[in-house]
Amino acid sequence: MLDQLITSEKKATRDGFGDGLMEAGLQDPNVVALCADLAGSLKMDQFAKTFPERFFQVGVAEANMMGIAAGLATGGKIPFTGTFANFSTGRVYDQIRQSIAYSGKNVKVCASHAGLTLGEDGATHQILEDIGMIKMLPGFTVINPCDYAQTKAATIAIARHQGPVYLRFGRPSWPVFTKELPFEIGKALLLQEGADVSLFATGHLVWKAVEAARILAKEGISVELINIHTIKPLDEKAILDSVLKTRCLVTAEEHQIAGGMGESIAQLLARRLPSPMEFVGVRDTFGESGLPEDLLEKYGLGATHIAEAVRKVLQRKSRS
Amino acid sequence: MAEFEHLPPIASQVRRDIIRQTHFAGSGHPGGSLGCADFFTALYFHVLRRKPDGFSMEGKGEDLFFLSNGHISPVWYSVLARSGYFPTEELSTFRKISSRLQGHPATHEHLPGIRIASGSLGQGLSVSIGAALAKRIDADPHLVYCLTGDGELQEGQIWEAMMFAAHHRVDNLIVTVDWNGQQIDGPNDKVMSLGDLPAKWAAFGWDVLHMNGNDMKDVLRGLEEAGSRTGKGKPVVILMKTEMGYPVDFMMGTHKWHGVAPNAEQTENALSQLEETLGDYPYVVDYRNK
Numbered sequence: 001m002l003d004q005l006i007t008s009e010k011k012a013t014r015d016g017f018g019d020g021l022m023e024a025g026l027q028d029p030n031v032v033a034l035c036a037d038l039a040g041s042l043k044m045d046q047f048a049k050t051f052p053e054r055f056f057q058v059g060v061a062e063a064n065m066m067g068i069a070a071g072l073a074t075g076g077k078i079p080f081t082g083t084f085a086n087f088s089t090g091r092v093y094d095q096i097r098q099s100i101a102y103s104g105k106n107v108k109v110c111a112s113h114a115g116l117t118l119g120e121d122g123a124t125h126q127i128l129e130d131i132g133m134i135k136m137l138p139g140f141t142v143i144n145p146c147d148y149a150q151t152k153a154a155t156i157a158i159a160r161h162q163g164p165v166y167l168r169f170g171r172p173s174w175p176v177f178t179k180e181l182p183f184e185i186g187k188a189l190l191l192q193e194g195a196d197v198s199l200f201a202t203g204h205l206v207w208k209a210v211e212a213a214r215i216l217a218k219e220g221i222s223v224e225l226i227n228i229h230t231i232k233p234l235d236e237k238a239i240l241d242s243v244l245k246t247r248c249l250v251t252a253e254e255h256q257i258a259g260g261m262g263e264s265i266a267q268l269l270a271r272r273l274p275s276p277m278e279f280v281g282v283r284d285t286f287g288e289s290g291l292p293e294d295l296l297e298k299y300g301l302g303a304t305h306i307a308e309a310v311r312k313v314l315q316r317k318s319r320s
Numbered sequence: 321m322a323e324f325e326h327l328p329p330i331a332s333q334v335r336r337d338i339i340r341q342t343h344f345a346g347s348g349h350p351g352g353s354l355g356c357a358d359f360f361t362a363l364y365f366h367v368l369r370r371k372p373d374g375f376s377m378e379g380k381g382e383d384l385f386f387l388s389n390g391h392i393s394p395v396w397y398s399v400l401a402r403s404g405y406f407p408t409e410e411l412s413t414f415r416k417i418s419s420r421l422q423g424h425p426a427t428h429e430h431l432p433g434i435r436i437a438s439g440s441l442g443q444g445l446s447v448s449i450g451a452a453l454a455k456r457i458d459a460d461p462h463l464v465y466c467l468t469g470d471g472e473l474q475e476g477q478i479w480e481a482m483m484f485a486a487h488h489r490v491d492n493l494i495v496t497v498d499w500n501g502q503q504i505d506g507p508n509d510k511v512m513s514l515g516d517l518p519a520k521w522a523a524f525g526w527d528v529l530h531m532n533g534n535d536m537k538d539v540l541r542g543l544e545e546a547g548s549r550t551g552k553g554k555p556v557v558i559l560m561k562t563e564m565g566y567p568v569d570f571m572m573g574t575h576k577w578h579g580v581a582p583n584a585e586q587t588e589n590a591l592s593q594l595e596e597t598l599g600d601y602p603y604v605v606d607y608r609n610k
Contacts, residue, residue: 032457053457054457056453056488058480058484059480059483059484059487061477061480061483061484063442063443063446063476063477063480064446064449064477064480064481064484065446066446067443067444067445067446067447067449067450067477067481068446068447068449068450068453068481068484069450070436070443070446070447070450071386071436071446071447071448071449071450071451071452071453071454072450072451072453072454073450074377074378074379074435074436074447074450074451074454075378075379075380075450075451075453075454075455075457075458076378076380076454076458077454077457079450094440094443095443095446095477097440098437098438098439098440098443099436099437099443099446099447102426102427102428102437103426103427103428103436103437104427104428105436
């Protein structure tokens with residue numbers, strides 16, 4: 001099954017957002033979009049050009065953008081806000097908390113350039129804490145798609161979903177491998193069945209997990225690879241069913257380990273099915289400037305790191 | 321100028337409600353609430369064009385009001401109850417556990433009349449602009465009203481929103497600033513001066529009006545004039561001078577009553593200065609199980 005995922009096509013997840021937004025705008029006249037001086041970076045130009053009366057350039061004023069989005073949602077619109085993930089979360093956390101989450105507004109907070117793969121701009125912009133911040137807000141859905149196709153599908157899906165959503169995607173050109181696969185909010189995506197270990201990955205690191213699974217297959221290790229695109233609400237059944245079979249797991253994400261997808265899965269398993277577990281993620285540090293691939297390697301998020309975490313958890317399982 | 325003689329008696333009862341709510345709760349913000357009672361009464365009993373068939377969140381086809389300085393919730397809750405959004409005796413539950421009348425307004429408990437949570441300051445103007453844009457998209461000719469405090473203008477988000485409204489010609493919006501000159505830690509001028517406030521709003525591209533918020537006749541004049549200035553390409557702001565605590569003698573001329581509830585004796589004193597016109601609501605100790 002993994003071989004079917006191999007692809008030579010590369011596209012950025014943010015392009016998936018731009019194309020998905022355009023599609024959502026065509027499907028529903030209530031879809032409106034706001035941007036804080038990053039329409040080009042977020043690939044929102046086509047929407048802005050096609051629906052000028054439904055697009056609002058807010059300027060470099062993210063707090064105001066979140067409030068305006070909440071007001072538009074109050075009036076029955078489906079607002080999509082677009083800016084970098086850093087400015088979509090930490091900079092405007094109180095606005096999101098009070099005017100959107102607590103007020104129950106149907107706002108889609110769409111956040112690009114998340115994580116280390118932002119690259120050369122460095123740690124000021126490479127937010128690694130955003131999933132944690134937003135998943136703590138009651139009622140928020142958190143989605144971190146893994147490639148162009150999934151980001152496009154997710155963008156279209158969240159327009160139809162009632163309630164606040166955080167959609168996290170990124171800057172770099174990245175392999176496109178889920179074109180033929182389904183997307184449903186809250187439903188984990190099985191990429192490969194396996195018997196020895198469950199590997200749960202989200203965002204850009206799903207591709208790294210695919211590469212890791214191929215390395216491990218050569219060593220005779222059977223990896224069950226599951227894409228958790230929706231971090232909240234978590235697909236508890238899919239996770240429990242898989243770990244019940246494999247009895248150990250690894251999580252991989254481009255985020256701080258604290259507050260990330262792995263933490264959510266650990267909470268679930270601590271309650272329901274304690275199992276040997278390893279975390280691939282950023283270990284309580286900031287990023288730095290560099291090429292995306294180099295940064296993933298330096299901070300321990302490469303395919304070899306995921307493979308090593310799998311070997312480690314298998315050793316723990318064999319001892320337990 | 322419309323007939324307004326029926327409004328001051330309502331405002332008097334609203335002020336009694338403010339005193340009684342904060343006293344019964346043992347906390348809350350009576351000062352700014354009292355100062356804005358005339359404005360809220362004029363708005364809810366004369367100005368707002370509301371649909372008669374109950375509350376809808378979207379508020380299509382009617383005027384909308386957003387309170388940005390959410391801490392003056394007692395005055396808002398009073399006019400909402402007195403204008404039929406919910407039973408007046410529910411005012412007894414203000415700030416109590418399991419109440420729909422949270423310390424700061426919220427939508428979470430589904431209190432009719434509230435469309436956004438406010439309390440963390442500086443956010444309501446942006447929300448109001450969004451609601452006004454929704455009306456523009458829908459070609460709904462109704463207006464959006466917003467009240468902000470003056471201390472609240474120290475928040476940066478307010479100035480972001482001011483810039484936006486002028487740039488995008490949001491001219492179906494009337495913002496009123498409760499310019500009482502006081503905030504929690506003291507007078508604005510001591511805490512953080514707002515400077516030449518009319519000039520600042522004007523420089524940001526707004527049509528700036530003035531009114532005396534403690535003179536019902538002038539409040540009606542101001543709101544009418546503001547209404548006549550809408551639809552002309554500029555957002556409209558009314559700088560409304562009020563006296564915090566007005567007209568309770570011992571609550572005026574100080575910032576002390578910004579966020580302190582009156583005790584039994586002070587409540588009696590305050591109520592003796594405010595005529596009971598529509599009838600006080602009964603204090604209900606256990607409203608939920610009533």
